[in-house]
C-alpha cells in the first residue's frame with residue numbers, strides 16, 4: 174500500500190503538469206491538415222507546406238530547452254525519424270502515422286536529458302515507434318500505439334544506458350513485436366502497460382534495476398511464441414552483482430495469448446504484488462534460472478502450467494516464493510530450485526513440487 178501511494182505521488186506530475194494536450198500556450202505549434210501544415214512559434218511562421226514531418230521537426234528545432242511544442246495536426250511522417258533534443262517537451266495532440274525505417278524509431282531521443290512526451294498517439298507500421306538510449310530524466314505520459322506491425326517502445330541494447338525514466342500509461346494495440354522493450358535503465362517507474370493483440374511482450378525488462386511498475390495488463394499477447402505479457406530477461410534486477418529486491422510490480426493481468434509471466438536468463442530481484450492470469454496458451458508462469466522472485470498472491474485459472482525450470486547454462490533458480498491460487502492447470506517444479514521454494518498454494522491444480 175505504502176508503495177502504491179508513493180508511486181501515485183511520484184507519477185502525479187506527469188499527468189497534472191498539462192491539463193490536456195495543447196493546453197495553455199505552447200511555445201511552438203504544428204497546425205493544419207491534408208496537404209497543408211504550418212509550424213509556428215508565437216506569431217512567427219516557421220514553415221507552411223505539405224510536408225508534415227518537416228513541419229514537426231522545424232517546430233521541435235525552433236524551441237529551446239524548457240519549452241514545449243504541441244502538434245495539433247494529424248498526418249503522416251512516412252518512413253522517417255523525428256528527433257527530440259534535451260529539455261524539450263513534445264506532445265502530439267493529433268495522430269501521427271508512421272512507416273517503417275529499418276533499425277530506427279519514428280521518434281527518437283538519444284543521448285539527451287529532460288525530454289518529456291506527455292501525449293502521443295501513433296498509427297502505422299514503424300520499426301520502433303519510440304526509440305531511446307542514453308537518456309536521463311525522460312518522462313512519457315499518455316502514449317497510445319494503434320499499429321499494424323512493428324514495436325512500440327524500444328530502449329537499445331548496445332548503446333549508452335539510461336537513468337530515471339518515467340512512463341505514465343502505455344497502451345498498445347497490434348504491435349507485431351513488443352509493446353515496451355527496455356534495456357539498460359536504472360530507476361524506472363511505469364504506471365501501466367496495457368497491451369492488446371500484441372505479437373511479443375507487453376513489458377520486457379532487461380538489464381533494468383530499481384524499477385516500480387503499477388500494472389501490466391495483456392490481452393492476447395505473445396500468442397504462438399515464447400514471449401509473455403511480462404518478461405524479465407538478461408539479468409534484469411541484477412544490481413551490484415547481487416539480487417536484493419529492486420523491481421516492484423504491483424499487478425499483472427493476462428488473458429489468452431502465450432505466456433503470462435516469464436523470468437529467464439539470470440533475472441530476478443523482483444516482487445510482484447498480485448497476479449490474475451487466465452487461459453494463457455503457453456506457461457501461465459515460467460521461472461527459469463531466476464533469483465529472488467516473490468509472487469505475493471493472486472490467481473491462475475486454466476491455460477498452461479505454472480512451472481519452475483532451469484537450463485544448464487546458468488545457475489539453478491533460487492530464493493523463489495510463490496503464494497497463489499491455481500485452478501484448472503498444473504504446478505510443476507523441476508528441477509527443485511536451490512534454497513527450497515516457499516510455496517503457499519491453494520486451488521485444485523495438480524502439484525508436482527519439491528517440499
Ligand SMILES: *[C@@H]1O[C@H](CO)[C@@H](O)[C@H](O)[C@H]1NC(C)=O
Pocket residue numbers: 283284307333
Ligand atoms: C552517446 O553517449 C555515449 C556516452 O557519452 C557515447 O559513448 C556515444 O558515442 C553516444 N552515442 C551517440 C550515437 O551519440
Ligand SMILES: *[C@@H]1O[C@H](CO)[C@@H](O)[C@H](O)[C@H]1NC(C)=O
Pocket residue numbers: 491492511512
Ligand atoms: C539461501 O538463503 C539464505 C537466506 O535466505 C542465504 O543466506 C543463502 O545465501 C541462500 N543460499 C543459496 C545457495 O543461495
